[in-house]
Amino acid sequence: MSTDRAPDRSDAVDEPRAWVEIDGDAILRNLDTLRAALPPDTRLIPMVKADGYGLGVRRLVRLVDERDPWAWGVATVAEGLELRRLGQERPILVFSPVSPGEEVRAIRGRLTPCLSDVEALVRLRSAAEEVGVPVEAHLEVDTGMGRAGLRWDRVHEWASYLVEATSRDCEGDDSGRGAGVALTGIFTHFHSADEDQGRARETIDEQRDRFDRARSALAPVLAPDPVVHLANSAAALRDGAAGGTAVRPGIFLYGGHVGPDLPAPEPVVRVRARVIRVVNVPEGATLGYGATHQARAPERWATLAIGYGDGLPRRLSNRGCVGVHGCRAPIVGRISMDTSVVDITGLPSTRPGDVATIVGRPDDGAPSLDRIATEAETISYEILTGLSPRLPRRWLPQT
């Protein structure tokens, strides 16, 4: 593969040692695939938390903005404020519970917090009064995920406190917008939508049923026509909007598979690293910390400019493989912070400056995103968000 060859020396100086290539067109096509599974008027809330799943939120939102999403989904107030700094004017939902003390910043940034309990609502309302503006928030119902939200089986206990805390009635205005905090949305999160089909189906149905009951009980405290959202990528592909009016897709857009029985996304990310040393070693040569690899015969090793400090999981020591000139080269020895070594014995001539592919497409000889995640005993999400800032993100030109 001629494109994997070292460029001439003058080019090489500006080349990073390792980098992430991102195919924006593939992200848009994945979004279109997902959208095809939804009822026509479903609103999109692309999840762009954790710096856009590690891809770099700046370029990502600029790209996805073309598809006119209704809102963005982030995890933290800081992430929401970053989007505002980038000039984003759409609603921004902050999904992790806002920490006490952060409310004023959230309100000043025109963010939409997601609420899990009455205390959070009361804090938000005081902050809204302090800033002197009406605030919108979405209410999360915990239907089994357990990490956030009002428990579905206790909403009736909360309903009267919520009525008081939203204090819609005080203003004599039932728009839900006149006073303090308006609950303009309600949602839940599925815990097993990406499990096998049977388990996914069963748990989605159960959680939906719990959600529907909670939603009816909470109807009096919600603003008219609230936005209702349940589905992540996996649920949206299985079930469309799952009874909601909006969906919250993430990983599928960025190239992660969400279930063996579901459509495959197009690959979005390639991770590449330069070969920085090639050496022929005799039988018995030892490699890496702990000398966990020892050459059983003469071998040829290539050192790559990528290590666990760049996000290559150390778990792949002596078990993963990468692509070198379209062939599979096993990772040998323990992965170091800045480098890793692959066995290129018997591979076509490889020299320093050549480019290896760590995560790629089938013809790269490299594992896919999901494959490397499985080999590292983790999930695609952790691989993507673990790619360190040390790796420049290079967005391929859009076609």
Ligand SMILES: *Cc1c(COP(=O)(O)O)cnc(C)c1O
């Ligand atoms: C991250 C997240 C999503 C997106 O899930 P994917 O599996 O990446 O599609 C949806 N909803 C909430 C609340 C999330 O935190």
